[in-house]
Amino acid sequence: MTLRDSEFQTPRPPMADYDIFRERLAINYPSYGHALWEPSPRNPDRPVQVGDVGFVRGGKFYRLFNALLSEDDPSHGLGVPEHHEPLVPTVLEHLDTRSLGRNNYCSPGVNMEPDPGYHSG
16 A cells, blocks of 8 residues: 555645635625725724835734835834835826725625624633
8 A cells, every 4th residue: 555645745724714804805806905804903093095015914914114105204114115216106096985885795605693603702
């Protein structure tokens, strides 16, 4: 009896909830951009703005700087890249202020009803 290579492979860890959420929304609504698991800002006085550059970790957006603002803008507490010049959009109507409707956007197989076996805390 011989064992195939696939029998020795370590199983992949399950995906985090925020990764599943992001991927399913990206498949169903590709024109809406990148979904965040925690879209609310940690500091409500400083929400995410157009031009913010950063990274996503654990489903949250971490802002590094804003590409539309000058190097000396007070919001650039972490600094900006060397030789930074503010980006000037050339398209007149570059902002779309519409927002998603109040519908519940769920992945296939996701139920809006609470799971009786789940206990938060």
